[in-house]
Amino acid sequence: MESFDFSFRLLDVIDILLVAVILYYIYSLIRGTIAVNILIGLGLIYVIFLLVQQFNMHLLTSIFGGFISVGSLALVVVFQQEIRRFLIHIGKNISVKRKNYLWSIFVNKRAAGRDNRMHLKPIIDACRNMSKSHTGALLVFAKYFDEEYYQSSGEYIDAELSKRLLESIFQKNSPLHDGAVVIVDFKIKTASCVLPLSDSEDLPLHFGLRHRAAIGVSEVSDAVAVVVSEETGEISFAKDGNVNMNISHEELEELLNATL
Numbered sequence: 287m288e289s290f291d292f293s294f295r296l297l298d299v300i301d302i303l304l305v306a307v308i309l310y311y312i313y314s315l316i317r318g319t320i321a322v323n324i325l326i327g328l329g330l331i332y333v334i335f336l337l338v339q340q341f342n343m344h345l346l347t348s349i350f351g352g353f354i355s356v357g358s359l360a361l362v363v364v365f366q367q368e369i370r371r372f373l374i375h376i377g378k379n380i381s382v383k384r385k386n387y388l389w390s391i392f393v394n395k396r397a398a399g400r401d402n403r404m405h406l407k408p409i410i411d412a413c414r415n416m417s418k419s420h421t422g423a424l425l426v427f428a429k430y431f432d433e434e435y436y437q438s439s440g441e442y443i444d445a446e447l448s449k450r451l452l453e454s455i456f457q458k459n460s461p462l463h464d465g466a467v468v469i470v471d472f473k474i475k476t477a478s479c480v481l482p483l484s485d486s487e488d489l490p491l492h493f494g495l496r497h498r499a500a501i502g503v504s505e506v507s508d509a510v511a512v513v514v515s516e517e518t519g520e521i522s523f524a525k526d527g528n529v530n531m532n533i534s535h536e537e538l539e540e541l542l543n544a545t546l
């Protein structure tokens with residue numbers, strides 16, 4: 287007679303917890319995207335496969351069985367973007383390139399509570415002016431400068447941050463006004479940078495590419511982004527794939543001060 291071993295080790299608990307964390311992580315990455323629908327579709331196909339198998343419907347079983355046997359390969363193709371995002375999320379904290387960032391965390395720990403308001407002033411003033419004049423702008427605040435990521439599409443500047451420089455970059459006649467400015471450690475690193483677009487379906491209908499790019503970069507990295515809408519003059523703040531819309535200058539200052 288077959289006997290079952292029901293003993294439960296601590297490692298099993300850790301195993302289950304880790305699987306739960308990974309599943310939650312994957313869910314939060316694909317929540318609100320088209321990937322959820324694809325996942326539901328795949329789940330349905332699997333349920334149908336189990337049913338036709340149970341009822342011994344040979345032809346359908348072999349058709350669905352064939353589909354499922356190449357399923358793992360199909361999953362990689364279909365979820366290419368999500369897998370990439372997932373790996374970036376995991377890797378971004380342990381990247382060798384982040385040695386400077388890790389060092390800055392250590393240094394910042396000691397300077398905990400440091401108030402960045404003085405450094406933020408030119409940014410807030412520029413955003414206020416651009417908001418008034420309905421000048422479209424997209425500012426990314428990254429914790430470290432990933433050259434391959436930001437420099438490949440943008441124009442390398444590496445300049446001290448100033449209100450007038452920001453405003454002149456986003457002037458409609460400026461050759462650099464299209465795309466994003468990337469700011470690291472209160473220095474303008476690049477301008478005219480092309481960012482990944484968010485494919486979230488939960489975003490307001492009036493959000494165009496500028497807002498999608500701001501949300502996109504905050505989804506795939508730990509950068510935050512500020513948008514000044516050309517259409518409405520409203521300021522929005524994107525972090526971790528979420529967006530605070532139509533915020534005041536004071537709120538923008540608070541959010542940036544808390545993040546940077």
Ligand SMILES: Nc1ncnc2c1ncn2[C@@H]1O[C@H](COP(=O)(O)OP(=O)(O)OP(=O)(O)O)[C@@H](O)[C@H]1O
Binds near residue numbers: 423480483493498
């Ligand atoms: N992938 C991208 N990365 C960075 N900037 C982008 C990207 N795609 C578009 N943009 C910027 O967004 C501008 C187009 O904005 P669009 O009108 O589509 O956006 P919006 O979200 O409706 O913003 P607005 O309220 O300012 O009109 C482009 O001129 C360009 O500067």
